[in-house]
Amino acid sequence: MSMIKYIFQRILLMLFVFAVIMVLCFLLIKALPIPIEATGTAAETIRQRYEALGYYKPVWEQLGILIKNIFTKWNWGVSTRVDQWAPVTDVVADRITPTILINVYSLIISVPLGIIFGIFAALKKNKWQDHVISTGVMLFISVPSFVYAFLVQYILAFKLNWLPAICASLNDAGNSWFSWTMFKSLILPVLSLSFGTIAGLTRSTRAELTEALTSDYMLLARTKGLTRAQSIWRHALKNAMVPILPGIISSFVGILSGSFIIEAIFAVPGVGRLYITSITLRDFDLFIYVTAFYTFIGLAANIVIDLSYGFLDPRVRMGSKK
Amino acid sequence: MSDKNMKKFDKEAFTFVNNDRVLTDVKLDTKPVGYLRDAWNRFKKNKASVAATVIIALIALFAIIAPWCTPYKINQADGYYKQVRPKVSPSAKGLWDGGYNQDLNDSGYIALQAIAFAALDKDGTNKVTWDEATNYQYNPVAKINKTFETSSLVGSESKTSTFRNLHIDSYYKVGFVYVNGLSKEQYDSILAWQTRTGKQVIYPIVDTSDPVVFPESNRNDANEGNYWYAMTKNLTPLYPNDPTNLKAGYHEMTLEEVKQKGLWALYAKDYARDAKDDPYYYGIDGTALSFSNVAGATEFRDVQGNLVFRSVRTGDVITYFDGEGNRLNTLEGATAIFRNADNTLAGAIISSATYFNAEGNPLTAVTEENGNVEYFDAANQLVYSYNAQSEVYSDALGNPLRVAQANGNVFFGDADGRLIGLIFSSRSAYDQDGNPLTVQMDGTDVLYLDGVGDVVYKYVPSTKRYYGADGAEISPYAGLGATYFGDASRRFVGFISKLGDQDGRKIITVRNGDDILYQLEDGSVEYRYIAATSSYEDGSGNPLVVLNDAGNCFFKQTDGGWKALTFETLYKDADGNVFDVATQNGTTTYSLGGSTVYSFRNRSYYDASGNKLNVLSRGQNRYFVSESGVLIGGLLTSGVQYHDADGNLLTEERIFVNNSGNVVPAGSTGARLAIIRYSRGGSVVYTYDALNKEYFDAEGNELTQQPSGGAYFVNGQNRVIAGIQAPVADQIKMADITTSGEGGVFKNYRIRVLYYNYYQYLNDHEPVFVLGADSQGYDILVRLAHGCRLSLILAVAVSLINLVIGAIYGAIEGYYGGAVDMVMERITDILAGIPFIILVTLFKFHLVDTGRVSVLGGLLFAFVVTGWIGTAYSTRMQFYRFKGQEYILAARTLGANDFRLMFKHIFPNALGTLITSSVLVIPGVIFSETSLAYLGIVNFNGTNTTSLGTMLNNGQAAGINKFPHIIFFPALILSLLMISFNLFGNGLRDAFNPSLRGTEE
Secondary structure, three states, rough: HHHHHHHHHHHHHHHHHHHHHHHHHHHHHHHHOOOOOOOHHHHHHHHHHHHHOOOOOOOOHHHHHHHHHHHHHHHEEEOOOOOEEEEEHHHHHHHHHHHHHHHHHHHHHHHHHHHHHHHHHHHHOOOOHHHHHHHHHHHHHHOHHHHHHHHHHHHHHHOOOOOOOOOOOOOOOOOOOHHHHHHHHHHHHHHHHHHHHHHHHHHHHHHHHHHHHHOHHHHHHHHHHHHHHHHHHHHHHHHHHHHHHHHHHHHHHHHHHHHHHHHHHHHHOHHHHHHHHHHHHHOHHHHHHHHHHHHHHHHHHHHHHHHHHHHHOOOHHHOOOO | OOOOHHHHOOOOOOEEEEEOOOOOOOOOOOOOOOHHHHHHHHHOOHHHHHHHOOOOOHHHHHHHHHHHOOOOOOOOOHHHHHOOOOOOOOOOOOOOOOOEEEEEEEHHHHHHHHHHHHHHHHHHHHOOOOOHHHOOOOOOEEEEEEEEEEEEEEEOOOOOOEEEEEEEOOOOOHEEEEEEOHHHHHHHHHHHHHHOOOOOOOOOOOOOOOOOOOOOOHHHOHHHHHHEEEEEOOOOEEEEEEOOHHOOOEEOOOHHHHHHHHHOOOOOOOOOOOOOOOOOOOOOOOEEEEEEEEEOOEEOOOOOOOOOEEEEOOOEEEEEOOOOOOOOEEEOOOOEEEOOOOOOEEEEEEOOOOOOOOOOOOOEEEOOOOOEEEEEEOOOEEEEEEEEOOOOOEEEOOEEEOOOOOOOOOEEEOOOOEEEEEEEEEEEEEOOOOOOOEEEOOOOOEEOOOOOEEEEEEEEOOOOEEEEOOOOOOOOOOOOOOOEEEEEOEEEEEEEEEEEOOOOOOEEEEEEEOEEEEOOOOOOEEEEEEEEHHHHEEOOOOOOEEOOOOEEEEEEEOOOOEEEEEEEEOOOOOOOOOOOEEOOEEEEEEEOEEEEEEEOOEEEOOOOOOOOOOEOOOOOOOOEEEOOEEEEEEEEEEEEEEEOOOOOOOEEEEEOOOOOOOOOOOOOOEEEEEEEEEEEEOEEEEEEOOOOEEOOOOOOEOOOOOOOOOEEEEEEOOEEEEEEEEEOEEEEOOOOEEEEEOOOOOOEEEEEEHHHHHHHHHHHHOOOOOOOOOOOOEEHHHHHHHHHHHHHHHHHHHHHHHHHHHHHHHHHHHOOHHHHHHHHHHHHHHHOOOOHHHHHHHHHHHHHHHOOOEEEHHHHHHHHHHHHHHHHHHHHHHHHHHHHHHHHHHHOOOOOOOOOHHHHHHHHHHHHHHHHHHHHHOOOHHHHHHHHHOOOOOOOOOOOOOOOOHHHHHHHHHHOOOOOOHHEEEEEEEHHHHHHHHHHHHHHHHHHHHOOOOOOO
């Protein structure tokens, strides 16, 4: 029962923090002047539409209207610069598929690979395989993802011409996000995104498994008569995985925010690029909506990670306090 | 033994049994080692960390010292050497020789060789052989990598062409450029430098007058200096068929031919001499004018020193005043101005726009200084006026005029652009009874009001929903191919659709000859379609109107009735009479009273007799309408008219010839403009030869055209009353003389230079960019060093500030605990929840864009606002761990206050982790800064500043496949920095906390 109460408390707290952040962002963003990029009668038309949308009312009134609109109609406003007068929810909904696609593909590749590499490195600890993998991990963690993206793009796409350099447009790929052409053009961005995640997972898996392998219960398992493989599979791995799983969830969030750059390099029409565009073009409603989106995901992921710790590790559940 | 023996012992009886000098109790001579020294010992053993430290030190050293090692400064950019490749030294060969590989066909190969030809040809005699050119130092082609043939489809035949993969030196490739605006002193000093060093800088000027051998597209091209030989517009070299008779034409050369005969040079024929000593401008009466710049204005005085003209420049506009200070009307749009040998004005052809009103009567436009225009008719009465500031047209009495909207209206004009007719469209709304509704906008919503002013319908475009008078949503009937009918007064009667009629009854379609009957199940005819008139009737024979116009909506009521919102587009003529519009077989006819006025088919309009009508382009025309949409006037621009210098109108006559030289009408195939004749009162005044671009007077003498650089002033009748004519320049071989400048020295030289040598004249060293140049011509080495400096300083500053703030915050949190801790934790939660990009963006918008803080400051703020959270957290952890220890309790009992306890006792435990985490912050900051600059959110680009991320962004923009060196070096340095800092941080962590070694997080 206290578990439910705890979850409930956490969720309330998260909503409170979310609300505070959103109000803060809203106030700060509305304090900026609204640019009108036209002259003469066109400017007048635009100004009238802005007025109809309520941009010139006092900030508190706008906040009230926005909250009312969100809760009664799920109307977050219209995008004024990116997609003329289209509702913001539509604009984002159009672009969310490629972002989710890239992130999911990247997770599918990197999680198994990362864990396998980590296990391999831990098993062959201090031998040459371990050193190779550790060096690789160090390289891939330190260097930013866009350096790899540029390298991969230059070598694989421009020099060797094996894969297309940028993401294919929806038209070319036969109007479906799941066609083969689209997939081929997404390979490079997914690869660039995965490097960092694979390296991180490898590192943490290796560390956890090493610690598990040197613990007492492993010695007991071996003396009991289990073979090395059996003892590792049945005992060490399960214990080592416990901190890894929350790490996977947090790497999902990390990929989501890291995909900004990859989307910009490979011209993927996703939410990250939309976000950057809304910032540079000062499209306020879109900015608020995408900010809310990312903030919410970040905070929700925090809760899920915390709860998953409790879920997976009975020691935490039993309440060992800090 | 006796007692007395016991009392006396001889000293010699005693011998040392144990006389060791060596003590077995060795004194411990290892001193106690301090915390930091201990860590340092451990750190030294970790080879990777030591290597990383060395690399970091090297990069920091590079960042500090590199700017002194190159001759370039950070703000020095050379526009011609944009994007050149890295070159270690002027004579480098091999990897870093400033070259790149490119596939070129024959013409491209010849074009590069031509640079060497021209460089060797110092006096323009063109006696250079192919081999000499190939082996010359200035030849951009360093090496031919391989030759291959490709075939391509040209039209329907396939053509093979030879391609060569060449290794081209990007420095020599620049070749020759034109340099303008040199003074006589500068020109002389270049000549002196040439003699002193023996390196030729100034090369012969090219004669660019013949468009056959010097295509117009080559003029003002970036490579113009290299186009010194006869070529087509595809750069294929041309050679005269008969070198002694150039009128015999030219043929294209193959590579073999070029090797044998060389290229045909186009150097200007005159030899170098000083330009005519002509310092004066001239009035149109031939008086010489000298000019000087006085207090921001330019004054023109005659030889006696009287002020004749004065000019003031504001922005792009130059205003002229006469000697008394009266403003002069500058002539705009002169086609040609002619000048006599004695510098008097010989004549002019001046163009101006013509205006008509809607009836076709010409109007004259008079523009005032503030931009307002007034239009007068032939009787000099004001007809229209235009206010430039409010952009409003008014009639003669000052009433504002409504300009007709362009959409849907068609205006017909005659060949001179006079309005002869129009079709004017307007869209009206009706309800289900045929009553008209007024349309009104409420924000983005559209309201339809009835005659009393009540809202009948409301339409919200963003949701595409309709609302009734009570505000409730109403949904339109989803047609399914329905045909809607109304009676003669547009009252909604009903419809037929696949689902039945308006009452839901099933409709049976029955053919009756050519007509179609729509019957109900009981056999009664509800509607009838008459094929002969293409119209519908109801069962009783009353004619019906089809209401299928776009946008029509029909709303079914709960009581079975129907409400409707229909639209009708009406077409009217100039007097407001409504056309009857009918479409049949692809032809739309507009009729009045039964007779067709206009018809439209095949995208053209025809009048009643079937003649094609000329639709007036709307761009400059303005049509004025009344409230009800009736045309009340118009202001039409059509074409230009010409007049001479006295303001007399000239008639223009254009003569076209075809290829065989016969006169043909304009617009026929193969017609080419040959001659334009300007006549006044029937006799030809000027003739223009389009082929040779020359003007002739009435007697056939060639007229000298006035060069640009002067100004002419007209009075109200368009007569040229005064002018400032620029001096005429001589074309000389080595340099062009253009006029400008101050006082009596009026010469500015325009020369063609070999840029490699000119660069050495300017900078005293050969151009060598060790890491290449970026897209604007900056040296990458210097920029990289400055970028490293900026990034490193930013990172270290952020790290230190975060360390201090985080440590203090975490110490207070951890020490006091309880409510203080909870509140502070909540604050950290909120701050931590804000995504970083938002922070950066908000700071950028509020502080940087408004100019209050520099870009660096804004970014620093953003980092500092949330960066300390991690440090605070780990400090807090440490405090919780050590707070309960007994020595703390002991110290408190002894009377230590809070502050002393916090910072002298508990805090040093955390020192190790703190230092490690603050060092590890540095690569994080560098990474964030590079990402933000790369995405373009933060921009450090300036002539004096740059950062690593900005350089990466520039490299990305330049194109990785074409200029990889621009992105490669910053990426390399960035990667090295990040890896080294991470290894360094790992080493530190192992050194300070050996118990954590191996867990790595």
